[in-house]
Amino acid sequence: DIQMTQSPSSLSASVGDRVTITCRASQYISNFLNWYQHKPGKAPRLLLYAASTLQSGVPSRFSGTGSGTDFTLTISSLQPEDIATYYCQQGYSSPVFTFGQGTKVEIK
């Protein structure tokens, strides 16, 4: 099975800060990497797919890079509504796939 490791597991930043979350795959996954935002009690929300393609309706302050095994999600200017847990998900072994363990983002 392909393992996905996110770092950090949590972070605290100020409004307006640039925030970066990394995701590493245990083996090569090309660009088959997606990012989600999940708020308590809500449905998870797709932010980016295929590593860098912004899903429709997602603010442009979210961006993604990477290929192979190392990937990054960046929030260019953290907003209060961005408080959530963020997950990466590999689709290389689709239809079976795996998620990272999540990164909880809080406001300092």
Next chain:
Amino acid sequence: EVQLVESGGGLVQPGGSPRLSCAASGFTFSYFAMHWVRQAPGRGLEYVSTISSDGFRTHYANSVKGRFTISRDNSRSTLFLQMGSLRADDTAVYYCARDLGVPAAPLDFWGQGALVTVSS
């Protein structure tokens, strides 16, 4: 508007066999593969199962293989998860999600989730 609404959760005894449903609307259900994903209390998202758009191909996480069965009724735009031999570690919120249908298998719409609590 795409909507996915899960139902069928609740308190279940160990060994029980509840069935979750996911009613889809706002899109042509039969065009899309569908998935179940769960989140145990205090834990992250975990893949559970996948079914192809025509219902002929199914896949399962090792943790549920042989105990859960995914199915769909395209005439009723409904996805199902028949759960069996439930254990305490199956306690989770279960989400149904639509596959966007492009490489990388992104899940573009999710339901609000159905809580299944396994306890005596």
